[in-house]
Amino acid sequence: MSVHLNAEPGQIAETVLLPGDPLRARHIAETFFEHPVQHNSVRGMLGYTGTYRGQRVSVQGTGMGIASSMIYVNELIRDYGCQNLIRVGTCGSYQPDVHVRDLVLAQAACTDSNINNIRFGHKNFAPIADFGLLLRAYQIARERGFTTHVGNIMSSDTFYHDDFDQYKLWAAYGVLAVEMEAAGLYTLAAKHGVKALTVLTVSDHLVTREETTAEERQQTFNQMIEVALDAGLGL
Ligand SMILES: O=P(O)(O)O[C@H]1O[C@H](CO)[C@@H](O)[C@H]1O
Numbered sequence: 015m016s017v018h019l020n021a022e023p024g025q026i027a028e029t030v031l032l033p034g035d036p037l038r039a040r041h042i043a044e045t046f047f048e049h050p051v052q053h054n055s056v057r058g059m060l061g062y063t064g065t066y067r068g069q070r071v072s073v074q075g076t077g078m079g080i081a082s083s084m085i086y087v088n089e090l091i092r093d094y095g096c097q098n099l100i101r102v103g104t105c106g107s108y109q110p111d112v113h114v115r116d117l118v119l120a121q122a123a124c125t126d127s128n129i130n131n132i133r134f135g136h137k138n139f140a141p142i143a144d145f146g147l148l149l150r151a152y153q154i155a156r157e158r159g160f161t162t163h164v165g166n167i168m169s170s171d172t173f174y175h176d177d178f179d180q181y182k183l184w185a186a187y188g189v190l191a192v193e194m195e196a197a198g199l200y201t202l203a204a205k206h207g208v209k210a211l212t213v214l215t216v217s218d219h220l221v222t223r224e225e226t227t228a229e230e231r232q233q234t235f236n237q238m239i240e241v242a243l244d245a246g247l248g249l
């Protein structure tokens with residue numbers, strides 16, 4: 015057990031999917047896992063372990079934002095020995111050609127969070143995905159015909175910016191989309207020498223202002239789950 019997870023030692027698999035939304039964790043376990051067992055209930059941050067195509071795999075909700083998600087990522091690595099951490103989340107598109115429901119594989123993650131300023135004494139660290147995981151995920155997504163973009167994203171501490179248009183600077187530098195956790199995940203993965211990837215589905219669009227419903231975000235973004243689970247097979 016750790017401070018925020020009440021799983022028994024050894025109960026969490028080496029490969030873990032990480033949605034922000036704990037109800038998406040339940041949906042993933044119920045839809046994709048064989049024999050899912052709930053391993054966490056602390057703070058309602060649901061986590062499950064089961065098998066997928068014969069391999070043990072877990073899913074653990076992380077909550078929203080770098081601060082919350084880093085608590086879970088720290089404990090999963092340090093206290094449960096997790097080695098392959100694949101975030102499955104939603105994002106807002108910054109680019110006209112990155113459409114709602116497309117997949118985004120986060121090759122790297124910019125951030126407006128102060129966490130790495132503190133950690134690295136105001137020098138810049140570039141948080142990046144594990145290349146092997148990224149390549150596998152891209153190949154799987156392409157084979158299945160899923161519209162998939164690979165590139166830089168923004169992990170923001172702020173969902174509701176005072177200046178809505180602030181995203182345009184990042185968009186002009188080619189950043190594809192915004193979410194709220196990947197930069198923290200990639201930084202901790204680098205620190206501990208484990209593998210990490212972020213697979214996202216575009217849930218809304220900052221340019222066109224198109225949106226999806228909360229129910230759709232929770233239930234229907236199954237392409238990214240398939241990509242994440244299959245990328246984790248055999249690790
Ligand atoms: O869908 P999830 O995984 O929660 O990810 C995105 O959605 C939340 C904001 O609505 C943030 O956590 C952001 O990163």
Ligand SMILES: O=c1cc[nH]c(=O)[nH]1
Pocket residue numbers: 104105106107173192193194217218
């Ligand atoms: O962080 C997020 C997630 C989805 N959509 C956004 O606009 N921001």
